[in-house]
Amino acid sequence: MSTSLLNNRAFVLASAAASLLLAGLGLALLWIPEVEGDPAFPIFYLHVPVALTAYACFGWGAWKALRLLWLDENRYDLESYTAIHMGVIFGILTLVTGSIWAKFTWGQWWVWSSRQLVLFLVLFLFYAAYFMLRYSTDPGPRRARMSAVYALFGVVLIPVSFLAIRLAEDVIHPGPIVTSREGPQMTGDLFFVFCVSFAGMLALAAALYTNELTGKRLDSSLRELRESLE
Amino acid sequence: MTRAETFVTAAYLVFLAVVLLYVVIYAFKLTRLEREVTELAELARERKQRRAA
Numbered sequence: 001m002s003t004s005l006l007n008n009r010a011f012v013l014a015s016a017a018a019s020l021l022l023a024g025l026g027l028a029l030l031w032i033p034e035v036e037g038d039p040a041f042p043i044f045y046l047h048v049p050v051a052l053t054a055y056a057c058f059g060w061g062a063w064k065a066l067r068l069l070w071l072d073e074n075r076y077d078l079e080s081y082t083a084i085h086m087g088v089i090f091g092i093l094t095l096v097t098g099s100i101w102a103k104f105t106w107g108q109w110w111v112w113s114s115r116q117l118v119l120f121l122v123l124f125l126f127y128a129a130y131f132m133l134r135y136s137t138d139p140g141p142r143r144a145r146m147s148a149v150y151a152l153f154g155v156v157l158i159p160v161s162f163l164a165i166r167l168a169e170d171v172i173h174p175g176p177i178v179t180s181r182e183g184p185q186m187t188g189d190l191f192f193v194f195c196v197s198f199a200g201m202l203a204l205a206a207a208l209y210t211n212e213l214t215g216k217r218l219d220s221s222l223r224e225l226r227e228s229l230e
Numbered sequence: 231m232t233r234a235e236t237f238v239t240a241a242y243l244v245f246l247a248v249v250l251l252y253v254v255i256y257a258f259k260l261t262r263l264e265r266e267v268t269e270l271a272e273l274a275r276e277r278k279q280r281r282a283a
Contacts, residue, residue, distance in 0.1 A: 025242065029238075039232065039234030039235075040234045040237045040238055042238045043237065043238055046242060047241070050245070089252065093244070093245055093248055096244050096248075097241045097244065097245065100240050100244065101241065103237065104233070104234060104237040211256065215259055218263055219263065222263065222267065222270065225270055226273075229270060229273050
């Protein structure tokens, strides 16, 4: 795909992300009445979409890794790497926004006894280690395959982390109010604002992914050009 | 501002700060790519001149 086409797509996605995120923030602060028992509930519209987007990025990275191993096409290596890069950024945001909400609600930044928090941290650290593996190996097909296998191993942790919300015996972290089996455990208004914020977050991730991928492809092409010129 | 409002503002500001930091890092990367393109264009021009001579 040409760079200009990618840039147009990035512009549309970035505009959609900005509009949806601003709309979500405005609705959360001005339209939704204060949730009883948790005056800091507007953080929900940031923290949960960010966490779900991190899972989506890791899942997308694993899908691209699978495509690489299956079809043996080198372009999937860069796509998988970029998706995991985005996943780690959203992972950092999940941990930070979650900690701020936790400090207000529970009085602590972090609770080690909460399986869900620890499992998310494990998932995050696993993918953070992906970069160490990637940069400790010389570029080439071997590195691409190793990174792909690692990305696929990591994706196993996503359902575990997701299930931890349901299986966790600790009561400190809220249960699955969005992805509950009985449907969303919130009023229609709250769910609507959540959907707007989540769509905005996905659009933001897609815009960042498209930009980052363009940059990485340019970088790679320039390296090849330099090698052929020198 | 209430205590809850402070925490909500902090969460949204952290989010904004991380996105802005990403944009700044990306701007540095673009500057580096631009410099590399200029260097390669210079290299290609020198080669062309050498071949013509």
